[in-house]
Amino acid sequence: MNNKNEYDFLRELTAADDRRISRVARKYPALDKSALKRINALCEEKLKMKENNNVNNHAVSEEEKVEVIRNIPWYRRPAFTAAACFVVLAGVTGGVMALFGGKNNDINPVESMPPLSNVETSDAESTSDVTTEAATDTTTTESSAVTTVEATAETNIAAETTEQSNESIEMPDLVGKSYESSKDEYKDYFQLIAETPEYNDEYESGTIIAQTVNAGTTIDKGSVVKVKVSKGSQPENDEPSVNVPDDERIDELINALKLTEAFMSNGVELDCDMDDNFTDESGQLYVKVTESGFNTIADVENFMNRYFTENYIKIINSRYKALTDRNSEKFIEKENGLYIHYAPKAGGFNELNIQGVAERWTDEGLLQVDLILVFDDFGEPSTFALQLVEVSEGSWKINGMEEMPIPEYSE
Amino acid sequence: MTDDKWLELLEKSPKKAHTMLIEEYGGYVYAVVIDKLRSLCSSEEIEDCVSDVFVELFTNIHNFDSSKGSLKGYISVISKRAAINAYRKLSYRQHITMSADDEETELPVSADNPEEDVQKKLFRQRLWEIVEGLGEPDSSIIVYQYFYDFKVSDIAEKLRMTAAAVQKRSLRARQKIKKILEKEYAKENSYE
Numbered sequence: 001m002n003n004k005n006e007y008d009f010l011r012e013l014t015a016a017d018d019r020r021i022s023r024v025a026r027k028y029p030a031l032d033k034s035a036l037k038r039i040n041a042l043c044e045e046k047l048k049m050k051e052n053n054n055v056n057n058h059a060v061s062e063e064e065k066v067e068v069i070r071n072i073p074w075y076r077r078p079a080f081t082a083a084a085c086f087v088v089l090a091g092v093t094g095g096v097m098a099l100f101g102g103k104n105n106d107i108n109p110v111e112s113m114p115p116l117s118n119v120e121t122s123d124a125e126s127t128s129d130v131t132t133e134a135a136t137d138t139t140t141t142e143s144s145a146v147t148t149v150e151a152t153a154e155t156n157i158a159a160e161t162t163e164q165s166n167e168s169i170e171m172p173d174l175v176g177k178s179y180e181s182s183k184d185e186y187k188d189y190f191q192l193i194a195e196t197p198e199y200n201d202e203y204e205s206g207t208i209i210a211q212t213v214n215a216g217t218t219i220d221k222g223s224v225v226k227v228k229v230s231k232g233s234q235p236e237n238d239e240p241s242v243n244v245p246d247d248e249r250i251d252e253l254i255n256a257l258k259l260t261e262a263f264m265s266n267g268v269e270l271d272c273d274m275d276d277n278f279t280d281e282s283g284q285l286y287v288k289v290t291e292s293g294f295n296t297i298a299d300v301e302n303f304m305n306r307y308f309t310e311n312y313i314k315i316i317n318s319r320y321k322a323l324t325d326r327n328s329e330k331f332i333e334k335e336n337g338l339y340i341h342y343a344p345k346a347g348g349f350n351e352l353n354i355q356g357v358a359e360r361w362t363d364e365g366l367l368q369v370d371l372i373l374v375f376d377d378f379g380e381p382s383t384f385a386l387q388l389v390e391v392s393e394g395s396w397k398i399n400g401m402e403e404m405p406i407p408e409y410s411e
Numbered sequence: 412m413t414d415d416k417w418l419e420l421l422e423k424s425p426k427k428a429h430t431m432l433i434e435e436y437g438g439y440v441y442a443v444v445i446d447k448l449r450s451l452c453s454s455e456e457i458e459d460c461v462s463d464v465f466v467e468l469f470t471n472i473h474n475f476d477s478s479k480g481s482l483k484g485y486i487s488v489i490s491k492r493a494a495i496n497a498y499r500k501l502s503y504r505q506h507i508t509m510s511a512d513d514e515e516t517e518l519p520v521s522a523d524n525p526e527e528d529v530q531k532k533l534f535r536q537r538l539w540e541i542v543e544g545l546g547e548p549d550s551s552i553i554v555y556q557y558f559y560d561f562k563v564s565d566i567a568e569k570l571r572m573t574a575a576a577v578q579k580r581s582l583r584a585r586q587k588i589k590k591i592l593e594k595e596y597a598k599e600n601s602y603e
Contacts, residue, residue, distance in 0.1 A: 007585045012535050013557045025442035028554040036437045042462035356575030
């Protein structure tokens with residue numbers, strides 16, 4: 001019988017040194033053009049996010065500048081405040097003069113302005129935000145007004161940027177919406193990234209079917225939100241995009257099939273002690289089973305349940321004359337072990353060769369893998385499809401067998 | 412392209428340089444990263460880690476000094492560090508305890524049995540020779556299956572073959588490798 005880990009030595013290929021890794025990467029590239037494109041796009045997005053963070057950090061430093069002003073000694077603050085007020089007043093005066101210039105030269109610019117206390121109150125916030133530079137640059141009315149406006153605008157931009165960086169938004173429900181239009185619609189709020197599209201019968205191609213951030217969750221503006229996008233219903237002829245059972249499991253299942261066959265041809269394939277035997281009343285010879293792990297009928301049942309579905313056990317019981325039926329005459333359990341009905345038989349599954357694997361969905365929605373096996377049927381090659389189903393994730397069992405013509409493979 | 416040319420391009424046209432660097436070194440970074448993260452995360456997560464490597468490279472390219480080493484070496488260091496960080500995060504998430512050996516990027520050499528280590532090294536070298544000597548597409552199938560841990564369906568897509576054909580060729584190739592090794596082992600033993 002084959003050892004199920006017989007190819008484990010190939011795992012040594014993973015313990016590669018730097019030179020080998022470099023060579024493998026060059027000779028057997030893992031990434032195709034689309035993967036490289038995906039990585040490039042991911043990089044661009046991450047770099048953009050980093051850049052945004054840097055801008056936000058810069059905005060914080062503007063805040064720090066304001067903090068410097070706030071830390072100015074108390075005795076110097078009135079001077080700055082007065083200077084700033086003067087700048088504002090001058091600006092207003094300049095504006096008024098420009099508006100009424102020439103029409104009423106008698107207007108006293110100082111009298112036409114609101115009281116100083118009012119200005120102080122209404123502009124209190126902006127005054128505190130005015131930079132030192134603006135506050136000191138007050139030599140002429142017009143130029144100071146311009147400087148003030150510029151300085152205030154700069155401060156406003158800084159404040160706005162800071163405000164943006166701290167801004168949180170509520171995640172909308174995107175399920176059922178178009179990925180492309182959502183990406184566009186919310187581009188100013190968060191970055192939408194689609195994972196590998198999946199088949200989905202409910203939503204048409206391009207529609208979002210799931211999102212990593214639940215609707216209603218508060219997220220920071222500019223966050224990355226991953227979504228799953230539908231690629232529509234699975235076409236009927238499309239191959240399932242899931243893995244076939246791994247080699248270990250395939251080997252196990254084939255060995256289980258061979259052993260089950262050996263139950264029929266005991267004395268030829270199954271390990272038995274021919275010298276430990278007895279004959280029943282009908283003259284049938286029974287020999288002791290020495291195959292490891294088979295000491296009771298319950299061991300045979302457990303073996304069957306481990307590798308075969310209920311459906312296939314029924315088939316086995318009819319094909320192999322009720323192997324798991326305690327009332328059958330196939331096995332007799334004695335105190336010193338298990339005895340099997342001796343019926344030597346040639347041929348069988350002792351030489352099974354895998355010719356290929358085909359995948360399809362069963363009517364019940366289970367993935368079925370047809371393992372195409374060829375065996376020597378008394379000198380003639382015979383092919384059949386061993387039907388394997390994934391009963392739970394990663395767990396495969398034999399569900400049936402189907403004789404078939406020898407298939408042709410396209411390579 | 413020489414390292415200095417890369418730096419020049421990064422300065423002149425960063426976006427173009429990024430794309431070209433990913434094309435040139437993407438496969439290498441992937442191979443370094445998968446060496447650490449194999450069987451621990453999905454291909455998407457590995458691609459994410461690869462993109463992290465390049466982001467770090469692009470943002471810290473000013474730290475690279477071509478007089479001290481090659482760009483590839485610099486990328487290799489960043490890749491290993493990123494892979495180890497990702498491994499730590501993932502193993503923490505998956506409650507896998509890291510052994511001290513996992514910190515090593517090279518195969519740790521056991522002080523107890525250096526002879527065994529040498530033998531292992533020689534075995535790996537011979538194994539690679541046999542695998543590469545199989546011829547295509549069998550060599551690729553085995554490398555993608557065992558080194559990269561790709562699924563049969565992914566290998567089939569990559570090599571434009573059917574999954575059945577991949578499975579069949581893989582089995583034959585493995586049988587062939589095993590036979591060669593067994594033959595060599597028997598020959599060696601007969602000399603002793």
